[in-house]
Amino acid sequence: MTQAPQSAVPAAGDVVDPVVSPKDTPILNDINKFKLVLLSLNTARGTTLTHGEGTLQITWDETVRIAKAAEKAGLDAILSIAHWKNWAQSRPQYDRMWDAITFAAGLAAVTERIQFFSTVHIPLFHPVMVAKMAATVDHIASGRLALNVVAGWNQSEFGMFGLPEIEHDKRYEYAAEWMDFLLKIFESDEPFDFHGHFLHGENVVSQPKPLQRPRPVIMSAGSSGAGMAFASKYADVNFGIYPSLEEFPAILAKAKATATEAGNPGLKFCGHGYIVCGDTEADAKKQFKYLVEDKLDRLSTETLTEMSMGKMHSVDVVAREHMYQQTAGGNWGFPLVGTAEQVFEGIKVMAEGGMAGMAVSFPDYDEGVARYDETIRPLLIEAGLRKF
Numbered sequence: 001m002t003q004a005p006q007s008a009v010p011a012a013g014d015v016v017d018p019v020v021s022p023k024d025t026p027i028l029n030d031i032n033k034f035k036l037v038l039l040s041l042n043t044a045r046g047t048t049l050t051h052g053e054g055t056l057q058i059t060w061d062e063t064v065r066i067a068k069a070a071e072k073a074g075l076d077a078i079l080s081i082a083h084w085k086n087w088a089q090s091r092p093q094y095d096r097m098w099d100a101i102t103f104a105a106g107l108a109a110v111t112e113r114i115q116f117f118s119t120v121h122i123p124l125f126h127p128v129m130v131a132k133m134a135a136t137v138d139h140i141a142s143g144r145l146a147l148n149v150v151a152g153w154n155q156s157e158f159g160m161f162g163l164p165e166i167e168h169d170k171r172y173e174y175a176a177e178w179m180d181f182l183l184k185i186f187e188s189d190e191p192f193d194f195h196g197h198f199l200h201g202e203n204v205v206s207q208p209k210p211l212q213r214p215r216p217v218i219m220s221a222g223s224s225g226a227g228m229a230f231a232s233k234y235a236d237v238n239f240g241i242y243p244s245l246e247e248f249p250a251i252l253a254k255a256k257a258t259a260t261e262a263g264n265p266g267l268k269f270c271g272h273g274y275i276v277c278g279d280t281e282a283d284a285k286k287q288f289k290y291l292v293e294d295k296l297d298r299l300s301t302e303t304l305t306e307m308s309m310g311k312m313h314s315v316d317v318v319a320r321e322h323m324y325q326q327t328a329g330g331n332w333g334f335p336l337v338g339t340a341e342q343v344f345e346g347i348k349v350m351a352e353g354g355m356a357g358m359a360v361s362f363p364d365y366d367e368g369v370a371r372y373d374e375t376i377r378p379l380l381i382e383a384g385l386r387k388f
């Protein structure tokens with residue numbers, strides 16, 4: 001039973017929160033034309049499946065140091081992934097990863113401008129819980145939270161929660177109802193009942209709202225038919241996996257047409273670049289080979305490849321002959337391996353092909369962010385792709 005509506009008019013002494021428009025946040029504003037989002041800072045080794053040294057360890061000191069450096073280097077956002085255990089238990093320290101939402105809360109308190117994308121595994125959280133956590137983090141962050149809402153695919157992780165495997169498109173049916181419920185919580189000042197096919201809630205209310213109204217920025221990361229339908233209905237920005245710098249523009253054009261047809265012509269599309277930058281092309285290639293050939297964590301790479309194929313439709317676009325290399329080096333991001341100029345050229349191709357930005361990962365995040373700051377950033381600014 002829904003309670004009688006309360007008056008929405010604030011009484012003397014009530015807190016009236018400031019309002020932040022999602023469109024003014026770093027990922028959606030017009031300041032930096034091509035957006036850069038640091039990926040996987042919350043998981044050991046980031047996106048590199050190697051036994052080589054220099055990758056992320058996951059200690060809080062390391063996390064704060066790199067987040068602050070990323071903010072100073074002008075990056076727009078940090079995207080923390082939802083990940084609960086590593087692909088293969090090849091070395092226990094590789095199982096270290098921070099929770100995506102509390103990670104953002106901690107970093108929001110020690111940064112000022114950079115935005116936080118927190119990944120939420122839809123099947124693992126009730127919308128009432130996410131509405132409350134999102135509001136809390138958005139207040140800590142003064143309106144800098146974004147939610148990356150993913151349907152989930154990794155049954156080995158979901159098994160830890162006792163969840164049965166759900167068929168791919170069915171996961172998106174559940175995800176759509178979950179989003180309808182979450183959005184209603186964000187938008188409603190009155191208590192309401194929700195009775196869907198999968199989810200129920202009685203007398204639902206959540207205050208305070210996030211500072212971003214009517215809701216925080218929403219991101220999705222599926223590229224399948226069902227994933228694109230979901231993105232077109234609910235998302236502001238979609239991050240995808242694309243086969244190569246040569247092939248992505250045609251795929252992107254189709255995805256944009258789908259979003260426009262579905263009534264979301266403003267949906268922004270981003271890719272992912274795995275940057276291995278050296279003083280010379282030979283140095284960068286040597287480092288890449290060292291990490292993902294000589295020191296390849298073969299067990300993790302084979303396990304992840306095996307697990308993801310057929311489960312994550314977007315991975316099916318990656319050419320089989322490059323599968324191991326792209327899984328181990330950047331988790332299917334475009335390998336941008338070379339000098340600063342060559343990395344810049346790759347980013348330029350992404351921008352000219354219609355991408356609004358990209359997730360960025362490095363083998364060594366300290367070194368990668370510093371090198372970006374010193375050598376790649378000035379080229380992007382000079383080309384007008386970034387303001388700062």
Ligand SMILES: Cc1cc2nc3c(=O)[nH]c(=O)nc-3n(C[C@H](O)[C@H](O)[C@H](O)COP(=O)(O)O)c2cc1C
Pocket residue numbers: 039080081082083119150151152153154221222223224225226227228239240241272311312313314315359
């Ligand atoms: C940039 C990026 C970040 C992602 N982050 C996560 C994540 O944190 N947790 C997760 O389970 N899946 C993550 N995924 C996988 C997607 O949620 C999704 O399962 C995948 O892209 C396949 O979706 P599809 O089958 O609809 O194409 C990510 C994908 C991309 C491209």
